[in-house]
Amino acid sequence: MFLGSIIYNKRREMNLTQIELADDICTQNTISKIEKHNTAPTVNILIKICLKLNLSLNDVFSDFSSRDSVEKESALDKIEHDALSFKLNEIDQKMSSLQGKLNNNDMKQYELIIGIVEYQKNNIDESLFTLDKVLQLTKSANDDIYTLLAYLFKGLGYLKQSHIDRAQYYFQMISDSFEEKLEIPNANELEVLFLCKTLAKSFIDMKLYQKAYRFSHCGLNYAQRNHTSYFLDExxxxxxxxxxxxxxxxxxxxxxxxLAYYLAKFNQNKNLLKEINH
Structure with a gap:
């Protein structure tokens, strides 16, 4: 999984666009998927990419040699998945088990999960404080998924506190960072679609229907392009x-x-079915 991060960072360091890197090698879409950790390239493509970026194969695969590193990253991703799916059972114990075992690159994801859990426990002030730590770690880079998720949960936190203007400010920060294609280099499908469905729902609650339609429509198109089914009912x-x-x-x-009704029934999404029937 670290493969995509190495290629993404080196490409940015050399001031190359995805199209420029892909030239005479593969498609821009393939580079995008590699950088988002969604697909591994063939050896032929990988060699050409490494030559163009002045990387050796050892550079690319060095972090794969550590099984513990892969397991820790995988464990952190699974915990984030649970947090975004509102599955809080044993999440505190799982997070505690990772303390002292993570590197600096893991900390923004680790702190984000803590901020999400605090929000879901309704500890809003604690959540906002932790999310600010995430933004310090990401330096508020708008092309970092952890920045955008931190903005999202800060907006949700202020919405819970009835600070509508502050909530709109953070939601607008995400909106300004998004393009129609929703290409965020270090994001996976779950994270992108969680952003879309949560923003759409929040804009519905605020009666901002055009913005709600934009994000729901973008999310549905993204899901179709990437052949994924996260949050299609919502x-x-x-x-x-x-x-x-x-x-x-x-x-x-x-x-x-x-579609929402039948997908909610199929997914046994009781909360959404209750909202639909109401």
Whole structure:
């Protein structure tokens, strides 16, 4: 998994775009997937990339030689997955077991998970404090998924405290960082779609329906392009809510609503089914 990070960092260091790196090697989409850790290249492609970036194969694979490092990264990713899925059982124990075993690059993800858990426990002030630590670690870089997730949960925290203006500020920071393709180099599908579905739901709650539709629609398109099914029920429901009162989009509303209902039933998403039936 560290392969993508090495290539991404070296490409940026050499001021190359993904298109420039891909030239005569592969497609830009392939480079994007490699950098997001979603796919491993063939040996032929990997050799060409290394030659272009002045990397050796040992440079690329050096961190794979440590089984413990892979296991720790994998464990941290699994814990983040649980946190974003609101599965808090034993998450404190799992986090405690990683203390003292993580390197500096892991700490922004580690602190983000703590901030998410504090938010879900309704410890909003503690969550906001921890999320500020994440932003210090990422230097608020807008192309870092941990920056954007920290903004998201800060916005959610302020929303819970009824500080609507502050919430909108952080949501707008994410919106300004997003492009239609939602390409964030160090993000995985779950993180991108969690951002989309949570922003869409938050904008619905604030009656900002155009923004809600933008993020639900972007999320649905992203899921289709990447052949993933995370949060499709919630994304469709937010899209339905966003166009509900638009007489020109009645057919779209029916499609979104019906898809949301059947997907929620299939996924046994009881909370969403309750909201839909209400």
């Amino acid at each position: 994304l469709n429901y937010s899209a339905a809510c966003a166009v509900k009162n638009d007489p020109d989009k009645k057919d779209q509303y029916d499609d979104y609503y019906n």
